[in-house]
Amino acid sequence: MTTVGGAAGGVGGAVRPAGATKVLVVEDEPAIAQAIVRRLSAEGWTVEAVGDGLAGVEAAARLAPDVVVLDVMLPGIDGLEVCRRIQAARPVPVLMLTARDDETDMLIGLGVGADDYMTKPFSMRELVARTKALLRRTERAARAVELQAAEAPAPPLAIGDVTIDKAQRRVVRHGEQVHLTPTEFDLLVALANSPRTVLTRERLLAEVWDWVDASGTRTVDSHVKALRRKLGADLIRTVHGVGYAFEPADGVPADEGAGA
Known part of the structure; x- marks a missing residue:
């Protein structure tokens, strides 16, 4: 398990106060996991990485992350089952990573609650941009709920x-x-x-x-x-x-x- 609290910064800035954003990375390839942690931490977010499916489910319950970056192919239980269990416990935006550019896999991922997906290999710049987009959507939805409650x-x-x-x-x-x-x-x-x-x-x-x-x-x-x-x-x-x-x-x- 790797946890990093980065300094605020990065292109475009975080969508909420730096220390408030928590990102969970579930990725079993150490080099990829470390690269993701470093890049997302540079945005000022607190990032934790785990390397297998069961650990991902446990970490999601413990951390209550704002967004999850989730690999499909994981030891233990795969990313699809991880996503299903996470969403059943507490809905959270999920960016799914897949090594196969297969539309069937993508549809299955969306069906279990993933919000977006990226195919490996991917650019870290795009990963950051898509993660920020998911966070902005979450904040926009929360504001809409507040407005609806007041009207x-x-x-x-x-x-x-x-x-x-x-x-x-x-x-x-x-x-x-x-x-x-x-x-x-x-x-x-x-x-x-x-x-x-x-x-x-x-x-x-x-x-x-x-x-x-x-x-x-x-x-x-x-x-x-x-x-x-x-x-x-x-x-x-x-x-x-x-x-x-x-x-x-x-x-x-x-x-x-x-x-x-």
Whole structure:
């Protein structure tokens, strides 16, 4: 186990007071783990690294980290099971690291609660940027909850046969609740706020992930596929080479295909 408390600094600055941000790194390759710890600590964050799955679950319960950087291939239990157990105990943003650029693995990771993923090898600069984006999203969501508590709750958004309750973060289709991850919910809201309007992958990446680099657009595609698995393939239309549009059940048929 490695714990480092870095000095404040780094490109763009931390999204909260330096000593307040806690990052858990679960990575079994010592060289990679140490490199991640050094780079994230340079942002002023307190970073702890562990090298196996069970230790990761224990550390997450003990530390209550603000974000977790989690490798998929781990000794003991793999990263997917670690993510599942962590999210069941206490929802937390998870950036998953995978050695395989396999979309099936990515969808499984998103399905157990990961918010984003990166394929090895990766740049430390991008790792920092994506970690900051996850932290900003968390703070933005917390502020939204505070505002909702201070104001009268907005009525649920009903579009076709889909009802989205932003205050309670609940989605219902065909009269049944659909369980979405926080990222899936935010993506659905971004699309549903502008029904039948094509939103580019870059715009969705900026609005939902607070991430403006086009290298992350595959993250959007994978999350759209995950949404389709849960809500049905007919709700989100692909406009090839551009992006996606939310199409209510009484809207224009998704004639451009349901594949991302």
